[in-house]
Amino acid sequence: MNGVPIIYWIRRDLRLSDHPGLTAVAATGRPIIPVFIHDDLVATHGAAPKWRLGLGVKHFNKVLDGIGSRLILRRGSALDVLRDLVSQTGAGAVHWTRAYDPAAIARDADVKASLKTDGLDVVSHTGHLLFEPWSVETKTGGFYKVFTPMWKAVRGSDLDPALLPVTHLQAPDQWPASDDIKAWKMGAAMQRGADIVAKHVCVGEQAAQNRLEMFIENKVVDYSVARDIPSVDGTSRLSENLTYGEISPRSCWHAGWQALRNGKADAEIFLKELVWREFAYHLAYHTPRIISQNWREEWDGFPWQGDGDQTLRWKQGRTxxxxxxxxxxxxxxxxxxxxxxxxxxxxxxTKHMMTHWQVGLDWFEDCLIDWDPASNAMGWQWAAGSGPDAAPYFRIFNPDTQAEKFDKSKSYRAKFIKELFDDYGQEAQNYYRAIPRSWGLSAKDDYPSPLVALDIGRQRALDAYKNR
Known part of the structure; x- marks a missing residue:
């Protein structure tokens, strides 16, 4: 079998370091054919995550070229594309890194069963999470429904060291044909916003590693306070890179623990954030309804409002x-x-406006370059009260109180709201350059009065919760 190629299906694992699957297939010495497939799941991505994924794929192709390999690009049904590649190359195996959201699990299960029926060796690998969702259990054998007990259970886990980078992948005698990523137009839905957001992306494995190093060296020491101040660059910003697998969570985990051992106590909060991401996938795996339905089924009859004119003002940032x-x-x-x-x-x-959390979830999926299916769903349900939280009833944030506490200098608001501040920044102008022209907004517009007054909205929400 030494000369029989292996196809490696690249998904959200755009890196060479600490990549268990690529490390395993590279060790075989067999020809490796990496492929990225623009399949039905990729097609459903919103504008920003699809555009950002395209940037990552394009960059990773260059990285593979640097080790004597390349990334084959194909579009279509994942199963059809893989079968076609097997036919063209004579490959005897297909490998990939596991995904854990319900849609990806369903796709992968079908692909694995079908390819095995075809007589192929099919292997899925770890790498997107610290812990496989089925490997972390309560003392009674069930899955965790509350974060803190899960954190306590995994806190002392002694994970294997991160794997060294893959430095070579044996090339096949002949490469199969590849699409041109430009023809896919993965950034088309971004329209003019792409030029504005492009200034803020951090693409690729090396950039992600630099970001982690900078955070551990300079920021983690003040993380407990700085992470709550939106005008301060006090967070790791690694969510963008983790979602595309440009850095492994295990690399982040070990860096956090080393910082903690070096006396940087706030690193423990960073480690908790990594496990919060794990918790989101833990729930998505064990209770897949969290992705699209109320996690707490007793909320199914709650009188949420749908999308509409008021919601548009929320989307526009003009509440x-x-x-x-x-x-x-x-x-x-x-x-x-x-x-x-x-x-x-x-x-x-979800509370002052009484709008269904899924409206916000869908909008974030369209607009965030760090969109993650599990984290996005759990975050929205946590905020709405329909998710994994023991006491959602009393948590109604007062934005004005939050502003006084976390943006007392008003520097964050001045950075993005031109209408209110004489010392507004360039980003406040760029907002008008990034948003859809169809909104018809201008930098000359007056700032609007409150869409829903905070006291009225809070009381309405409390009354609705009491009567649900």
Whole structure:
């Protein structure tokens, strides 16, 4: 079998370092054919994540070229594409890194069963998570439904060291044909926003490793405080790279623990954030309804409102609530949003506006370059109260109080809201350059009055929760 090629199906694992699957197939000495497939799941991605994924794929192709390999690009049904490649290359095996959201699991199960029926060796590998969802159990044998007990269970885990980078992949005698990624137009839906957001992306494995190193050396020491201040660059920003597999969670885990051993106590909070991501996938695997339905089924009859004119103002960052609007505008300019901003805009939409959390979930899926199916779903359900939280009833963020506490200098709001501040920044102007022309907004517009007054919205939400 030494001369029989192996196809490696690249998905959200765009790296060479600490890549268990690529390391395993490289060790065989057999020809390796990496392939990325623009399949039905990729086609459903929103504008920003699809565009950002395209940037990552294009970059990874160059990385593979640097070790004597290349990334074959194909579009179509994953099963059909893989079967076609097997026919063309004589490959005897197909490998990939596991995914854990329900749609990917269903696709992969079908592909694996079908290819095995064809007589192929089919292997899936770890690498996207720290812990396989079925490997972390409560003392009674079930899965975790609350984060803190799960954190305590995995905190002391002694994970294997991160794997060294793959430095060579044996090339086949003849490469199969590949699509031109430009023809896929993965950034088409971004329209003019791409030029603005492009200034803020951090693409590729080396950039991700540099980002981690910079965070551990300079930021993690103040992480407990700085991570809550949206005007401060106090977070790791690694969510963008983790979602595309440009860095492994295990590399982040070991860097965090080393910082903790070196006396940087705030590194433990960073480690908790890594496990929060694990918790999201843990729930997505064991309770897949969290992706698209109320995790708590008793919320199915709650009187949510749907999408509409009021929701459009929320999407535009024109609710008249300054911190909400600043956070929404940050998303259009940078492709990301500070985590405190995410909590506040989600709370305002689902509680003050009484709008269904799925409206916000879908909008984030369209606009965030760091969109992650499990984290996005759990975050929105946590904010709405329908998710994994023991006491969602009392958590209604007051954006004005939050602004006074976490943006007292108003520097974050001034950075993104031109209408209110004489000392507004370039990003406040870029908001108007990034948003859809169809919104008909201008930098000359006045700032709007509040869409829903905070006291009225809070009381309405509390009344609805009491009567649900």
């Amino acid at each position: 008249g609530i300054q911190l909400v609007d600043a956070a929404m505008r940050e998303m259009y300019v940078t492709g990301t949003m500070h985590n405190r901003g995410r909590m506040i805009v989600a709370s305002y939409l």
